[in-house]
Amino acid sequence: MTPIISVKKLTKKYNEEVVLRDVNFEVMKGEILVVLGDSGAGKTTLMSILAGLDKAFEGVVSYSDDLFENSKVPLPIVFQDFDQLLPWYSVEKNILLPYDRKEFTDRDREILSFVGLDTHLHKQPHELSGGMKQRTAIARSLLSDGKVIFMDEPFGSLDTARRQQLQQLIIEINKKYVKTIVFITHDLEEAQLLAHRTLVVGTDGTVKEV
Amino acid sequence: MVTLKWNRLIFIGLLLAGWQLLFISGRYSPALVPSLQSIGGTFTDECLNGQLPKAVVYSIVAIFKGLLWSVAVSGILVLIGSATEWLDDLVEFVVSIAHPLPGIAILPLVILWFGIGEKAVLFVVIHSMLWPMVVTIKAEVKRLKNRYQRVSKAFNLSRFKTVVHIYLVGTVPGIITGAKIAWSRGWRAFISAEMVFGIVGQKSGLGWYLFEQRVYMNAAGLFSGLIAIILCGVFIEQVIFNRLDAWVQLRWR
Amino acid sequence: MKMKKLVAVMVMVALMLMAVGCTEKVAEPQKKVVIAEQFGLAYAPLQIMKENGYLDKALPGYEIEWVKLGNTAAIREAILADALDVGFLGIPPFLIGYDNGMEWGIFTGLSSAPLGLVSNNPAIQTLEDIGRTDRIALPQPGSIQHILLSMAAEKTFGQADYFDKQLVTMKHPDGMNALLAGGDISLHYTSPPFLFEELKEEELSLVVDGNQCFGGDFTFIVGMTTKDFKEDQVAYDALVKAVEEAVQFMNENPDETVELLSNYYDYDKDVLKNYVYEQNIRYTTDVSGVETFVKFMVNNDLLKESIEVDDVLW
Numbered sequence: 001m002t003p004i005i006s007v008k009k010l011t012k013k014y015n016e017e018v019v020l021r022d023v024n025f026e027v028m029k030g031e032i033l034v035v036l037g038d039s040g041a042g043k044t045t046l047m048s049i050l051a052g053l054d055k056a057f058e059g060v061v062s063y064s065d066d067l068f069e070n071s072k073v074p075l076p077i078v079f080q081d082f083d084q085l086l087p088w089y090s091v092e093k094n095i096l097l098p099y100d101r102k103e104f105t106d107r108d109r110e111i112l113s114f115v116g117l118d119t120h121l122h123k124q125p126h127e128l129s130g131g132m133k134q135r136t137a138i139a140r141s142l143l144s145d146g147k148v149i150f151m152d153e154p155f156g157s158l159d160t161a162r163r164q165q166l167q168q169l170i171i172e173i174n175k176k177y178v179k180t181i182v183f184i185t186h187d188l189e190e191a192q193l194l195a196h197r198t199l200v201v202g203t204d205g206t207v208k209e210v
Numbered sequence: 211m212v213t214l215k216w217n218r219l220i221f222i223g224l225l226l227a228g229w230q231l232l233f234i235s236g237r238y239s240p241a242l243v244p245s246l247q248s249i250g251g252t253f254t255d256e257c258l259n260g261q262l263p264k265a266v267v268y269s270i271v272a273i274f275k276g277l278l279w280s281v282a283v284s285g286i287l288v289l290i291g292s293a294t295e296w297l298d299d300l301v302e303f304v305v306s307i308a309h310p311l312p313g314i315a316i317l318p319l320v321i322l323w324f325g326i327g328e329k330a331v332l333f334v335v336i337h338s339m340l341w342p343m344v345v346t347i348k349a350e351v352k353r354l355k356n357r358y359q360r361v362s363k364a365f366n367l368s369r370f371k372t373v374v375h376i377y378l379v380g381t382v383p384g385i386i387t388g389a390k391i392a393w394s395r396g397w398r399a400f401i402s403a404e405m406v407f408g409i410v411g412q413k414s415g416l417g418w419y420l421f422e423q424r425v426y427m428n429a430a431g432l433f434s435g436l437i438a439i440i441l442c443g444v445f446i447e448q449v450i451f452n453r454l455d456a457w458v459q460l461r462w463r
Numbered sequence: 464m465k466m467k468k469l470v471a472v473m474v475m476v477a478l479m480l481m482a483v484g485c486t487e488k489v490a491e492p493q494k495k496v497v498i499a500e501q502f503g504l505a506y507a508p509l510q511i512m513k514e515n516g517y518l519d520k521a522l523p524g525y526e527i528e529w530v531k532l533g534n535t536a537a538i539r540e541a542i543l544a545d546a547l548d549v550g551f552l553g554i555p556p557f558l559i560g561y562d563n564g565m566e567w568g569i570f571t572g573l574s575s576a577p578l579g580l581v582s583n584n585p586a587i588q589t590l591e592d593i594g595r596t597d598r599i600a601l602p603q604p605g606s607i608q609h610i611l612l613s614m615a616a617e618k619t620f621g622q623a624d625y626f627d628k629q630l631v632t633m634k635h636p637d638g639m640n641a642l643l644a645g646g647d648i649s650l651h652y653t654s655p656p657f658l659f660e661e662l663k664e665e666e667l668s669l670v671v672d673g674n675q676c677f678g679g680d681f682t683f684i685v686g687m688t689t690k691d692f693k694e695d696q697v698a699y700d701a702l703v704k705a706v707e708e709a710v711q712f713m714n715e716n717p718d719e720t721v722e723l724l725s726n727y728y729d730y731d732k733d734v735l736k737n738y739v740y741e742q743n744i745r746y747t748t749d750v751s752g753v754e755t756f757v758k759f760m761v762n763n764d765l766l767k768e769s770i771e772v773d774d775v776l777w
Contacts, residue, residue, distance in 0.1 A: 073366075083360075088379055221472055221476075224472060228479070239564060425535075425603045
């Protein structure tokens with residue numbers, strides 16, 4: 001397995017408070033890396049830095065060369081809440097918004113089908129269930145054709161049945177499309193189900209692999 | 211349609227009955243309390259001979275003009291305010307001074323600048339509509355920023371895309387709400403301005419209509435004018451704006 | 464349940480009506496005369512009457528209350544609301560009130576004065592020179608100024624409402640300012656003292672005066688009282704006498720008059736004297752011109768019915 005993102009001596013402070021302390025690890029290509037930790041521990045901060053959203057840190061975050069064949073920073077993120085979709089646009093428009101193309105390509109349609117959205121393209125978010133909304137966000141990330149996708153507790157607001165369906169979807173996406181997925185959760189069971197490797201972010205700001 | 215609740219109808223019925231009783235009692239001169247027949251008759255006559263409809267149409271068009279101007283100017287002000295914090299503060303300051311000023315109060319000043327006539331009244335109308343609109347739109351833009359800035363940053367949306375797809379399209383419900391408030395403000399300002407200052411032009415609106423009825427002591431005509439104002443106001447605010455608002459709320463949230 | 468609601472609503476409405484109906488004048492222990500006070504040299508006898516207390520002396524048991532009202536319409540409304548007994552105004556607005564069922568009558572004249580249409584545009588010398596975009600300021604539609612203008616319009620163009628779409632309602636001081644400012648207003652139909660002030664200005668000129676419009680002399684301001692007030696013979700007679708005394712005083716004592724009036728009008732005493740005595744204002748209790756006004760207004764649908772002079776002149 002080759003590293004696709006390397007983190008060396010990463011330290012992040014908010015004002016004087018240390019949120020991440022001297023963090024070192026690598027994200028391996030093709031894996032699902034789960035980042036565990038209690039609320040407020042700094043998981044989201046870590047993700048923002050890795051995805052390229054937050055550039056104010058000490059230390060080095062390096063990316064493999066081929067990562068930016070199709071992507072640019074920031075790397076796609078799927079968030080937990082439903083405000084990540086624009087309520088006045090349809091599923092189709094929401095998914096296409098970050099991209100330059102005006103219509104779905106064949107490859108796009110394949111992805112949409114895989115994710116289970118093909119009959120929902122013209123609906124608006126308020127007409128969708130929570131699970132469908134998250135699928136929309138996932139599809140949006142997938143269309144970037146990048147190699148890494150970040151997910152920040154994406155299934156936290158869903159009921160058990162849907163959560164399980166979507167967890168399965170993640171596993172399949174990881175296999176079929178060979179996407180590296182960095183997945184944040186505070187749910188141990190979810191971590192166990194999905195992870196190839198797990199990192200734990202402690203409240204003291206350290207990150208350890210378990 | 212305006213909800214036809216029974217208690218509302220009964221209330222109106224009692225009010226009319228009470229009015230007619232008052233008239234019959236002779237307690238007040240017919241110049242103050244005309245009979246329902248004379249009010250009804252005058253109202254019908256004035257509708258048929260075109261006086262009321264003309265005044266109504268003129269009033270609505272005038273305020274609609276004011277609304278378009280207000281939306282445009284609010285857009286510009288909000289844009290200016292979004293540039294830097296200093297400018298935003300300036301816009302807020304201007305709004306806080308201008309908002310409490312009733313349109314009528316500045317009419318004498320306005321007449322000095324614009325002379326008598328349509329321009330002066332339009333300015334007053336715009337003034338009464340602009341500030342609530344700016345406040346509403348600014349609040350809406352702020353709300354949108356708080357909610358959707360994260361998506362914009364996370365997906366690196368271009369400035370153009372962010373402005374058009376998030377702010378422009380997203381503010382539409384805010385504009386409708388703002389327009390609703392602005393409309394009622396503008397309506398009142400327009401009628402009051404014409405009544406208080408009795409400005410006559412080639413055409414004129416409901417305010418002037420009321421003024422004329424007053425100087426010619428035409429009480430039935432006065433009440434007809436009031437009825438027209440109420441009907442218009444209810445129709446536009448309830449039927450048009452509420453419906454529009456509901457439709458937009460459905461699709462935008 | 465619906466029945467209860469209905470009863471509640473009915474009770475509410477009934478209470479409201481009772482509250483409205485119960486605004487009877489609280490029976491006052493002292494009798495009262497409410498007079499509308501107005502500003503303008505044509506009303507000067509009122510100021511003299513007030514200053515010299517003629518009415519107070521004649522009616523010792525009464526409370527004399529002077530109220531300030533904004534315009535003619537306000538006077539009419541005050542009378543309808545039983546809040547006014549005596550007022551002074553031009554003949555046309557009085558006729559309109561009478562025509563609409565107001566129970567009042569003319570008890571005296573007050574003054575006959577020059578009125579006129581003043582222009583700030585030297586190109587406008589006669590009525591025919593007035594273009595469609597020239598705006599005319601006057602106190603309000605239905606005022607004596609409006610009627611005089613309409614009379615002139617009828618004589619000149621055969622159409623009384625010829626200028627009706629060019630009118631702008633403005634109080635005299637505002638009209639004068641607008642005329643002097645030379646903005647949208649080209650003409651101002653006005654009365655003393657504004658008329659005199661305006662004609663002093665070089666760039667302003669008289670287009671037509673009131674007597675030309677009317678075709679003769681007429682009383683500018685008349686005094687009226689309500690029918691109810693007339694029933695009180697003592698008060699009514701005292702009022703008539705008080706006005707006569709005031710007019711007499713003015714005509715016989717010019718210097719004292721100017722002294723008293725200078726409390727109310729902010730002019731130099733010489734200017735004031737000139738305005739009051741040397742500019743053709745006549746203070747008299749005679750009334751003239753009613754028939755002509757009635758005829759004109761009936762012909763032009765400003766009055767619904769013709770009015771007999773004897774009905775309104777007491």
